[in-house]
Amino acid sequence: MSRIRDTFGKLKRCGRGGFIPFITAGDPDLVTTELLLVELAAAGADIIELGVPFSDPVADGEVIQRASERALRRGVTLGDTLRCVSNAKKHIDVPIVLFSYLNPLLKFGRDRLGDEVQGAGIDAVLITDLTPEEGGPWITAFRDHAVDLIFLVAPTTSGERLRRIAQQASGFIYAVSRAGVTGARSEMPRDAESLVKRVRAVSDLPVAVGFGISTPEQVSQVWRFADAAVIGSALVRQVEKLAGSPDLVAGVGEFARSLLVQNTHVVT
Numbered sequence: 001m002s003r004i005r006d007t008f009g010k011l012k013r014c015g016r017g018g019f020i021p022f023i024t025a026g027d028p029d030l031v032t033t034e035l036l037l038v039e040l041a042a043a044g045a046d047i048i049e050l051g052v053p054f055s056d057p058v059a060d061g062e063v064i065q066r067a068s069e070r071a072l073r074r075g076v077t078l079g080d081t082l083r084c085v086s087n088a089k090k091h092i093d094v095p096i097v098l099f100s101y102l103n104p105l106l107k108f109g110r111d112r113l114g115d116e117v118q119g120a121g122i123d124a125v126l127i128t129d130l131t132p133e134e135g136g137p138w139i140t141a142f143r144d145h146a147v148d149l150i151f152l153v154a155p156t157t158s159g160e161r162l163r164r165i166a167q168q169a170s171g172f173i174y175a176v177s178r179a180g181v182t183g184a185r186s187e188m189p190r191d192a193e194s195l196v197k198r199v200r201a202v203s204d205l206p207v208a209v210g211f212g213i214s215t216p217e218q219v220s221q222v223w224r225f226a227d228a229a230v231i232g233s234a235l236v237r238q239v240e241k242l243a244g245s246p247d248l249v250a251g252v253g254e255f256a257r258s259l260l261v262q263n264t265h266v267v268t
Contacts, residue, residue, distance in 0.1 A: 002148050003095045003123045004171040007046055008206040008227055018228030019219070020208055021235050021256055022049040022099065024067035026076030028243050030084050035249045036239070037088035037096070043256040045094055049126070049230065052081050052100035059128045063233040066240065078104045082120040089121035097124045097150060097171075110137065114145040124148035124171045132164045139168055150174055153199060155191035166203035173199050175226065177211045193225045216259050231259060 011018050021040050025033050033050075040048055053071035057064060078100070085096055098117060105113055105127065117125060125142060132151065142149050148171030153162055155176070165173065177192035196207050209222045210230030222229040238255045242248040 002146065002171055004047060004097075004148055005206070007095055008172065011046060011227070017219075017223030017226065018046040018206075018208065019044055019256075019260055020047045020049060020097075020210070020228050020230040021045050022051060022210075022230060022232035023235060023239065023252075024051040024053060024064060024071055025081040025084055026053055026071030026074055027067040027236070027239055028070060028248070029074060030076065030080055032248060033084050034088045036252060037085070038091050039249050039253040040256055041092040041094040043253045044260050045256070046228065047095045047097060047123075049097045049099045049232070050081065050085060051232075052078050052098065052104050054101045054104055056103075057101065061233055063237050063240065067236045078108050079116075082116050082122070085122055086120040095123040096121065097126055098122045099126045099128070102127050102129050110141050114141040114147065117142070117147050118145035122147065124150050126150040126152070126174060128152060132161065132168050135168050139170075143170075148172075152176055153195065155195050157195075159198075162198060163202050166199070166205070169203070169205060172206040172208050172227065173203060174230065175199060175207050175209045177209050177213070192222070196226045216261050219259050231256075234259075 008018065023033065023036055027033070037048060051064065053068040053076050055072060057068050124147060127138065130138060135149065139149050149169065150171050151165045151169045152174045153165055153176065175192065175195050192209050196209065199207050206227035208228035208230050209226040210232060213219060213222060213229050213231050214234035219229045235252060235256065238252045239248065242251045245251065
């Protein structure tokens with residue numbers, strides 16, 4: 001069993017949903033990213049997603065796009081991101097998911113990436129624009145290094161595509177709560193729950209829901225029908241808001257903790 005599946009197993013035995021925060025590597029700088037990884041683990045993160053800065057993040061809204069732009073202006077690369085995780089892993093044991101578009105990974109090299117990801121202590125890779133039809137070589141490369149490959153599914157994903165993803169994915173399946181790009185929203189779309197039901201009809205993998213989650217109430221709502229909630233833009237906005245402040249790390253940690261207040265619902 002992978003460390004991610006083990007984490008979800010422990011969550012289920014405890015009767016609660018998972019908390020998966022997302023931040024962008026190198027925003028505002030790599031040292032702060034390392035500190036944020038440690039702080040998010042201390043704040044209750046069960047798994048952490050770390051985004052690789054990319055020049056054309058088409059699935060992301062303006063908040064995460066700006067974070068990528070800030071990191072790229074500092075010259076942050078995939079190699080820097082891997083070293084950042086390696087350093088943080090000396091202090092935390094929370095599973096980390098590398099969140100990236102395909103292009104930076106292709107440039108780095110698939111075979112080399114498997115070695116480097118495992119060496120850095122990364123537990124899974126999520127490639128936002130990797131289709132299941134092209135996933136075979138990546139699945140093999142990562143499986144050989146005990147690294148999960150996570151796929152995205154959306155309300156628009158066809159039944160046939162969903163079944164194919166279910167056959168290829170490992171760790172968990174990331175259900176996008178709505179069509180469109182990332183970004184905090186005031187309400188959870190109804191599509192999210194029906195999508196989770198569709199995923200569970202074809203896979204026994206845990207299901208995490210993301211895109212648009214920004215409040216404790218929304219986390220609580222997601223936990224009623226899914227295994228974990230992913231919070232990205234709302235956290236990245238806090239990083240942006242506190243940029244330059246000596247309280248940035250503590251402030252982001254405080255915000256992360258606030259998302260877990262009152263959330264003790266049993267997952268289904």
